[in-house]
Amino acid sequence: MELSDLRIFQTVAQHGSVSRAARALNYVQSNVTARIQHMERKLGTPLFYRHSRGVTLNPEGRKLLSYAQKILAMMDEMEKAFQDEENPSGPLLIGSVETVSGLPAILSVYCGRYPRVDLSLVTGVTEHLVNDVLAYELDGAFVSGPIEHPEIAQELLTEEELVLIASGDGASHTLDECKSRPLLVFRSGCGYRARLVQWLAAEGITPSRIMEFGTLETILAMAASGLGVSLVPRAAVAHLEEAGRIRCHSIPHEFGRVSTVFIRRRDAILSSSMRKLLETIRQFRDEGGTGTSQPEAAARS
Template identity: 45%
Template sequence: MDIGLLKVFMAVAEEGSISKAAQSLNYVQSNVTARIQQLEQELKTPLFYRHSRGITLTSAGQTLMTYTEKILNLLEEAEKAVVDSPVPKGSITVGSDTTAAIRLPPILSAYRGKFPEVEVHLEIGLTDQLINSVLQYSVNGAFVDGPVEHPDIIQELIINERLGLIVPETMDFCGLRTVQDKTLLILNLDCMYRMQLEEWLRDEGYRLANVMQFGTMEGLLGCVKAGIGYAVLPVSYYNKLNVKDGIRCYPFPERYGEVPTVFIRRRDLYMTSAFQQFIEELKEQLPEARMCGVETSDA
């Protein structure tokens, strides 16, 4: 089994189509088909189901895909290890959820000022998406809601965020009873912010009413301003907003108000000088972070 066959296999699996994979690889379709057939013959098992909508991985194909990702990543790391320079250069990709992303501009600016030969890519997403991106080596590291418990992941640093209720300024706010029958506006239905709010509500004898999910922070805050509902966000995020007109922030009680944001990476990730220096920049620019290189416990 050679590397070329695995690269073709991965392209077909990702595209879900022989023809699309051929286009992405700049191969003729018959060449891709022959290579997949060769791989299936070598392994003595079908790797794809063929159907009218394209192709999907069999259980054997899913297993091979897991190993293929690791093999190709190790190959890429081997190449980086050979050419990596003590002077950071090349590129890194960093992930962040929407709220943590507000911390990044000064960090990225300082980093690029020190290491102009490094190209930094930023991927914004939800926590579950970003954890998956880290596990698949799509990003070098990511800021996500924590803690993250996975045997393949290391938490590099932890920032304890204080949560706050974000309400329209027209609301006569008098504690939880003011919002207990209102709609919670949220980006991620399963986020830690919601869990902390539900615990606070439960202890006060209330329950969460309606929930409305949004795709963007702009849409969420716009609806808070319009009086459609309220939100739960880190106080640090609210404080850094350029425009706070139309909304107010009321911090949670200390008992319910702290949630960790963690910066994570794969345990087996090859640490290029560019990424090592980025982590050092994080530690310098985020003095409030607990910089202890915490490793998560096995899941």
């Protein structure tokens, strides 16, 4: 069995179709079919359920996919380890929750310094992003922390205050609003949502209704319109509070502080592109959220 066989198998599993996988790999379909059959003979078991819509992994196929992802990820990391340390290149896939206020500055500085890196960003909730990092599907992610997991290494980015928000047209915010108004939250797995539910439970409050949304912009717009209340970092809504569109209400300290951390697999080889990203994150944090050293700032002024 060759590494190319594992890549073919992984692609077929991802696409759920031999023909679509062949097109994605630019292979002849019969070659893909032959390589899959070779793997099944080598392992002594079928790997897929065949049906009219394509193929679906069976239990043995899911087992092999787990090994294939680890092996291929290690091979990719090996190649990255030999990149030019000072001028990294190649793909770097990271994830982020939507409320990282310093993310645009970090990525702007990083991409400006290392234009050969093909950086891609996906957004999601903390729980899902952590799982994607653990499954080698993301190189790293900005999430709500801290994260307690033996296979995760994390780098602190910021610590922020969480505030309860509602429409600026309403009365001052009290716990009664949490009883009568819907909670506006991201889908399950969001760290802010979990913190809000924990706080309300400690106050003996059961929300009247929970409404899920996919983006921070939508949650903020719904809160400003008076639809409900939400819990977000104060820095993410400072502009709306200043404009009078929302009001912010502090919550108890044990629930009202949140850290943002950058996570990666502890066993992952540090590629030059990842090493430089970590350096950029540390510089941003240590310089108070600017991400620019004094000489760089002076040169641009």
